[in-house]
Amino acid sequence: MRLGRNKMPAAPSAARQPLSAIARGARAVVVGVLGDDSLAERLRASGLWPGAPVEALARAPFGGPLLVRVHGFRLALRREEAARVEVAEVVVP
Template sequence: MHSAARKAHRRYNENSSHFKTESFPMRLTDLSKGVSAFVERVEDASAPDPIAQRLRDLGFVPGEPVRVVARAPWSADPLLVQIGSTRFALRRAEAERVTIQLDAIDITNTQAGTAA
């Protein structure tokens, strides 16, 4: 899916006269600086993916709030990411494993997908 299509978009709510914001899953690397989101899952890049497992061990678990604090210039590494009260510098390849949503998620449906 195209990056712009993954970002939140506005859709008219037919039951009222206001717009309703919806969000689609996107990567942590797509998140703008200072915007808060929630971890949906960490995807394994290979069968045993020690980096994905380490991210989960560090707290990148479904439902956890996350935000990008700073970015290196010119789309270079690293990203400074805050999860909880802890900040991590992540390479883009590492942050690309983290799928996020702008809205809160139901962690009961996503925890089964993280067990590998």
């Protein structure tokens, strides 16, 4: 059950992947934020710290930002910003 692209439902994957890659509706757990610049600081201050459960809620059209739920609120971030957040245990409903 460790195949990243497993189509079977409710199959958590231990493989790390960027938050930007998870599908709409998928849930995952933050492993960490890459880098140590102001973006990384802002992402951590927004609750994307290790262990935080996240859920992908929506994607804006034309490759725009994505919306995730973290700690019960909704956070919008651009795809390249989300690419800095590593998640694991991805569950696609």
